[in-house]
Amino acid sequence: xxxxxxxxxxxxxxxxxxxxxxxxxxxxxxxxxxxxxxxxxxxxxxxxxxxxxxxxxxxxxxxxxxxxxxxxxxxxxxxxxxxxxxxxxxxxxxxxxxxxxxxxxxxxxxxxxxxxxxxxxxxxxxxxx
Ligand SMILES: [Zn+2]
Numbered sequence: 001x002x003x004x005x006x007x008x009x010x011x012x013x014x015x016x017x018x019x020x021x022x023x024x025x026x027x028x029x030x031x032x033x034x035x036x037x038x039x040x041x042x043x044x045x046x047x048x049x050x051x052x053x054x055x056x057x058x059x060x061x062x063x064x065x066x067x068x069x070x071x072x073x074x075x076x077x078x079x080x081x082x083x084x085x086x087x088x089x090x091x092x093x094x095x096x097x098x099x100x101x102x103x104x105x106x107x108x109x110x111x112x113x114x115x116x117x118x119x120x121x122x123x124x125x126x127x128x129x
Contacts, residue, residue: 013054015039028112030104080123087120088113
């Protein structure tokens, strides 16, 4: 992929990542993010955050075999930091439908905050052990 094409793909992916973020805000927080999915409304610094994610996914997709174990660990650490920032410390509160009211998860699937807690806890255990 030449640098110009790569930049375009990166930007398109970044745009989609913003859309995914807006969906997360709506589904998990039960509120519409202020851009309502419109990537163009974001300032450059915020777009750059989405571009970082886009570059990460592009790296994973384009050269998985070349990725060194150390680089993989660094990226997993980075992803973990992002997940930690997204974690909500309050416990899940399920209503009679099995929906999590604490996190606005109106879905019978497992509340992602619950899964997040398990993932981060398992990771902490491994780091300590
Ligand atoms: Zn929950």
